[in-house]
Amino acid sequence: MGKKISLLPDIERESTKVINDFQNHKLREVLEYVNARSPYYRNLFFANKIDISKIKSLEDLKFIPFTEKLDLQKYNDDFYCVPRNKIVDYITTSGTLGDPVTFAMTDNDLDRLAYNEAISFACADGKPGEIYQLMTTIDKRFMAGLAYFLGIRKMGASVIRVGNGIPELQWDTIMRVSPDAIVVVPSFILKIIKYAEENGIDYRKTSIKKAICIGENLREQDFSLNLMGRKIKEKWDIDLYSTYASTEMATSFTECGCGCGGHHHPELIITELLDENGNSVKEGEEGELVITTVGVEAMPLVRFRTGDIARFYTEPCKCGRTTKRIGPIVGRKNQMVKFKGTTLYPAAIFDVLDNVDYVENYYVEVNTDDNGNDDVNIIVQHIHEVNFDQNNFLNDLKNKFRAKLRVAPNVTFVNKDEIKKVCASEINRKPIKFIDKRKKQ
Numbered sequence: 001m002g003k004k005i006s007l008l009p010d011i012e013r014e015s016t017k018v019i020n021d022f023q024n025h026k027l028r029e030v031l032e033y034v035n036a037r038s039p040y041y042r043n044l045f046f047a048n049k050i051d052i053s054k055i056k057s058l059e060d061l062k063f064i065p066f067t068e069k070l071d072l073q074k075y076n077d078d079f080y081c082v083p084r085n086k087i088v089d090y091i092t093t094s095g096t097l098g099d100p101v102t103f104a105m106t107d108n109d110l111d112r113l114a115y116n117e118a119i120s121f122a123c124a125d126g127k128p129g130e131i132y133q134l135m136t137t138i139d140k141r142f143m144a145g146l147a148y149f150l151g152i153r154k155m156g157a158s159v160i161r162v163g164n165g166i167p168e169l170q171w172d173t174i175m176r177v178s179p180d181a182i183v184v185v186p187s188f189i190l191k192i193i194k195y196a197e198e199n200g201i202d203y204r205k206t207s208i209k210k211a212i213c214i215g216e217n218l219r220e221q222d223f224s225l226n227l228m229g230r231k232i233k234e235k236w237d238i239d240l241y242s243t244y245a246s247t248e249m250a251t252s253f254t255e256c257g258c259g260c261g262g263h264h265h266p267e268l269i270i271t272e273l274l275d276e277n278g279n280s281v282k283e284g285e286e287g288e289l290v291i292t293t294v295g296v297e298a299m300p301l302v303r304f305r306t307g308d309i310a311r312f313y314t315e316p317c318k319c320g321r322t323t324k325r326i327g328p329i330v331g332r333k334n335q336m337v338k339f340k341g342t343t344l345y346p347a348a349i350f351d352v353l354d355n356v357d358y359v360e361n362y363y364v365e366v367n368t369d370d371n372g373n374d375d376v377n378i379i380v381q382h383i384h385e386v387n388f389d390q391n392n393f394l395n396d397l398k399n400k401f402r403a404k405l406r407v408a409p410n411v412t413f414v415n416k417d418e419i420k421k422v423c424a425s426e427i428n429r430k431p432i433k434f435i436d437k438r439k440k441q
């Protein structure tokens with residue numbers, strides 16, 4: 001058993017200045033640590049003539065080059081800061097070139113992970129004594145499921161490790177053990193609702209009061225529920241909390257009951273939000289999340305580019321926390337499209353198409369046109385109706401795009417088989433909806 005922790009750490013209710021000073025101090029510790037222990041960072045600092053004693057604050061971070069996903073892949077072992085016999089757990093995460101990256105965690109890293117999830121679950125109104133049903137994988141080399149297990153235990157609550165899929169087993173467990181909460185990918189909630197409806201399970205009368213939702217956005221940029229969030233809520237009125245995390249960060253950003261962004265934990269991670277030129281974005285603007293882990297022993301990362309685009313919110317939260325919050329992920333940086341002068345992400349295009357009842361199947365294809373610009377084409381399944389007037393649908397769809405995105409991509413209607421040919425994937429369970437055929441510069 002580990003030592004008892006505060007589920008609402010003092011630092012998360014301090015003034016911006018106190019939090020910044022605290023993080024400046026943590027940053028210097030991290031840099032000293034990686035300089036002494038990480039072959040990768042020692043080489044990086046040496047090759048770039050960086051004297052880490054001159055990096056004193058978060059503002060000085062800009063003098064250190066980024067760590068890219070590709071670096072993790074190419075120099076994987078050089079990131080390890082401990083000998084092999086100190087490693088307790090190995091994890092893999094997908095790389096950009098297909099080869100996975102292997103992450104390692106020490107005993108202290110597992111404690112840190114437990115702490116991170118304990119305060120994150122507590123942030124999502126979690127309490128000791130509750131029962132959580134894990135609808136996520138705990139093995140298969142993933143970090144997340146194990147992190148949730150450790151964190152729920154640390155918070156003083158109970159866990160049922162059901163794992164992903166198998167709606168029948170999920171409902172059987174809910175009926176048998178009466179958990180208070182589920183930890184789940186939100187689209188899977190819709191699946192278990194459907195299963196319950198088809199099998200006469202009165203899901204609205206079960207013990208479940210809330211869901212901690214992972215992996216997919218639940219909200220629009222204004223924090224109102226998105227289509228999926230609304231679909232869940234309409235069917236099943238439980239409390240929904242969104243959480244955002246990744247293996248590289250080994251840290252979560254979890255919403256409190258106010259549902260206005262995932263709270264930052266300054267004792268666990270240093271964050272930057274940067275524009276395309278690597279400069280900090282202005283308050284309220286979107287940028288790429290770049291992170292430096294705090295307190296990680298085996299594989300700490302300095303200025304790692306997550307590729308995730310998001311916004312920060314800095315006004316103090318009604319829950320009493322003064323830490324900044326991260327908004328719903330806008331999209332992936334490498335999927336950013338510049339179309340007719342407007343920056344778009346596939347998620348925003350999907351959102352328009354998912355909200356149109358006459359569009360059932362579709363995919364989005366991006367090409368490079370003759371002038372070197374991005375060209376967006378939406379391929380939609382042909383509608384079989386007696387009085388089918390393609391132009392009506394086309395105009396309506398284009399108007400919806402203009403209203404939401406300010407620009408209207410090209411739309412082509414094809415039959416169902418043609419869509420299937422493109423979207424069905426052997427490897428992914430989810431259908432492919434975004435096809436990037438752009439020429440790389």
Ligand SMILES: [Zn+2]
Nearest residue numbers: 256258317319
């Ligand atoms: Zn809050």
